[in-house]
Amino acid sequence: MDLVTQILNGDRLALARVLTHIENDTQDGRAALATLFPHAGKAHLIGVTGAPGTGKSSLVNQLALYFRKQNKRVAIVAVDPSSPFTGGAVLGDRVRMRDLSGDAGIFIRSMATRGSLGGLAQATAGMTQVFDAAGFEIVMIETVGAGQSEVDIARLAHTTLVVEAPGLGDDIQAIKAGILEIADILVVNKADRPGVENTEKALKSMLELSHPTQHIFSHHGKYMSAAPQVKDAALWIPPIQRTISIDGTGIPELAEQIAIHAEHLRVSGDWAARERARLESEMDAVLQETLVSQFRERVPESKYDEVMMQVYKRSLSPREAVKMLTNGRAK
Amino acid sequence: MTDKKIRVLVAKPGLDGHDRGAKVVARALRDAGMEVIYTGLRQTPEMIAEAALQEDVDIVGLSILSGAHMALAPRILELLKANGQSKVKVFIGGIVPDEDVPQLKQIGVTGVYGPGASTEDIIKDIKEAVK
Ligand SMILES: Nc1nc2c(ncn2[C@@H]2O[C@H](COP(=O)(O)OP(=O)(O)OP(=O)(O)O)[C@@H](O)[C@H]2O)c(=O)[nH]1
Numbered sequence: 001m002d003l004v005t006q007i008l009n010g011d012r013l014a015l016a017r018v019l020t021h022i023e024n025d026t027q028d029g030r031a032a033l034a035t036l037f038p039h040a041g042k043a044h045l046i047g048v049t050g051a052p053g054t055g056k057s058s059l060v061n062q063l064a065l066y067f068r069k070q071n072k073r074v075a076i077v078a079v080d081p082s083s084p085f086t087g088g089a090v091l092g093d094r095v096r097m098r099d100l101s102g103d104a105g106i107f108i109r110s111m112a113t114r115g116s117l118g119g120l121a122q123a124t125a126g127m128t129q130v131f132d133a134a135g136f137e138i139v140m141i142e143t144v145g146a147g148q149s150e151v152d153i154a155r156l157a158h159t160t161l162v163v164e165a166p167g168l169g170d171d172i173q174a175i176k177a178g179i180l181e182i183a184d185i186l187v188v189n190k191a192d193r194p195g196v197e198n199t200e201k202a203l204k205s206m207l208e209l210s211h212p213t214q215h216i217f218s219h220h221g222k223y224m225s226a227a228p229q230v231k232d233a234a235l236w237i238p239p240i241q242r243t244i245s246i247d248g249t250g251i252p253e254l255a256e257q258i259a260i261h262a263e264h265l266r267v268s269g270d271w272a273a274r275e276r277a278r279l280e281s282e283m284d285a286v287l288q289e290t291l292v293s294q295f296r297e298r299v300p301e302s303k304y305d306e307v308m309m310q311v312y313k314r315s316l317s318p319r320e321a322v323k324m325l326t327n328g329r330a331k
Numbered sequence: 332m333t334d335k336k337i338r339v340l341v342a343k344p345g346l347d348g349h350d351r352g353a354k355v356v357a358r359a360l361r362d363a364g365m366e367v368i369y370t371g372l373r374q375t376p377e378m379i380a381e382a383a384l385q386e387d388v389d390i391v392g393l394s395i396l397s398g399a400h401m402a403l404a405p406r407i408l409e410l411l412k413a414n415g416q417s418k419v420k421v422f423i424g425g426i427v428p429d430e431d432v433p434q435l436k437q438i439g440v441t442g443v444y445g446p447g448a449s450t451e452d453i454i455k456d457i458k459e460a461v462k
Pocket residue numbers: 051052053054055056057058059093096144189190191192193243244245246247
């Protein structure tokens with residue numbers, strides 16, 4: 001039996017192996033994604049991001065316990081940074097998720113960023129698709145708030161939680177990291193700590209400052225409109241939810257907000273719009289990759305090097321060079 | 332395309348208190364370019380085998396100071412095998428009397444490292460073991 005069939009039959013080892021293939025972007029991984037594609041598209045993808053130490057893993061742990069009580073199967077992708085110097089990583093998010101062990105309805109996978117941003121987004125997308133196809137209704141993706149990779153992952157998620165905590169200095173960390181805009185729900189975790197009111201107040205005033213924006217990511221600058229049958233869909237204004245992830249306070253309320261957001265996405269047509277935008281950009285990425293590699297196969301190495309030489313000497317611009325290599329077909 | 336990374340699970344089975352040694356090893360392996368999944372304290376053999384499966388690791392490092400290695404190591408190897416992960420290697424760091432080492436090696440433990448062991452040796456052995 002092949003790995004994909006085994007995954008669809010609920011084999012966890014096969015699932016783990018395919019995740020590795022996808023992370024390493026192997027031929028087998030690509031083939032598995034293609035076969036699993038028709039089975040995916042049902043899961044609710046939830047991004048959880050925020051500054052280091054705000055309690056993201058603890059929060060994911062609590063949310064997973066809560067979703068399990070509703071009998072939903074939960075997958076978790078926990079992303080931590082690779083060392084830029086050695087390429088190695090210590091992935092420590094599982095430490096806070098020990099409550100989740102021994103439950104076949106849960107699957108946790110740790111992942112290192114491994115350098116390239118584009119690669120991370122692609123690997124994360126692939127992994128969530130596998131979990132989705134394998135029947136996990138909820139897929140949570142934890143990332144450390146550091147800018148672009150969070151934005152890429154928010155593009156992937158249906159609902160993005162940005163986690164803050166009091167006591168990390170006066171600044172709102174998410175603003176520093178430039179990720180406040182991607183929040184669908186703001187979580188003030190560690191609400192047992194002094195300073196919650198201040199953190200919450202600061203977030204509120206930030207929210208009032210920023211226009212409520214619709215979180216549909218444009219594709220080629222084209223606005224992805226909401227489904228036509230929906231009349232004046234209300235804009236979503238991110239709620240702020242307090243939580244204490246060491247004891248579960250605020251978790252049912254947060255889960256409720258997440259459900260309301262999912263409902264909002266469906267009713268407004270944003271769910272479908274996000275899905276389409278994501279599939280289009282995936283199409284784009286694959287198309288580019290394929291065309292480039294087809295092109296490189298067609299053009300002899302020597303010819304390519306020759307033209308490149310002229311570019312180095314600045315006697316040809318890159319655009320002119322491409323035009324020459326593609327027989328005048330470039331714009 | 333990324334080159335294949337060595338993935339290591341570092342776990343601390345048993346009830347004894349601290350994980351300083353485990354953290355030192357975890358960091359050393361990271362500095363050697365490996366991806367280390369760190370699970371923290373008080374892991375049962377079942378938890379360790381489950382994490383090894385979900386993370387599809389190449390090797391599992393156990394930090395054992397309690398003296399329970401002769402019970403824990405065989406149990407963990409057994410669970411790995413039951414999960415279809417008989418190819419996953421196991422090494423032990425901690426306090427293990429010399430006379431226990433041959434028996435541990437015989438059941439499939441690839442290395443046993445006392446408090447004085449050099450991390451270079453551990454790294455070299457892991458690279459050899461997962462080849
Ligand atoms: N007092 C208090 N401590 C908390 C709360 N939530 C998490 N913590 C503690 O905060 C620390 C960090 O928690 P994690 O869940 O590992 O935080 P994280 O954001 O996942 O951390 P990184 O993944 O390293 O960025 C741990 O010591 C937790 O026990 C909370 O609600 N209240």
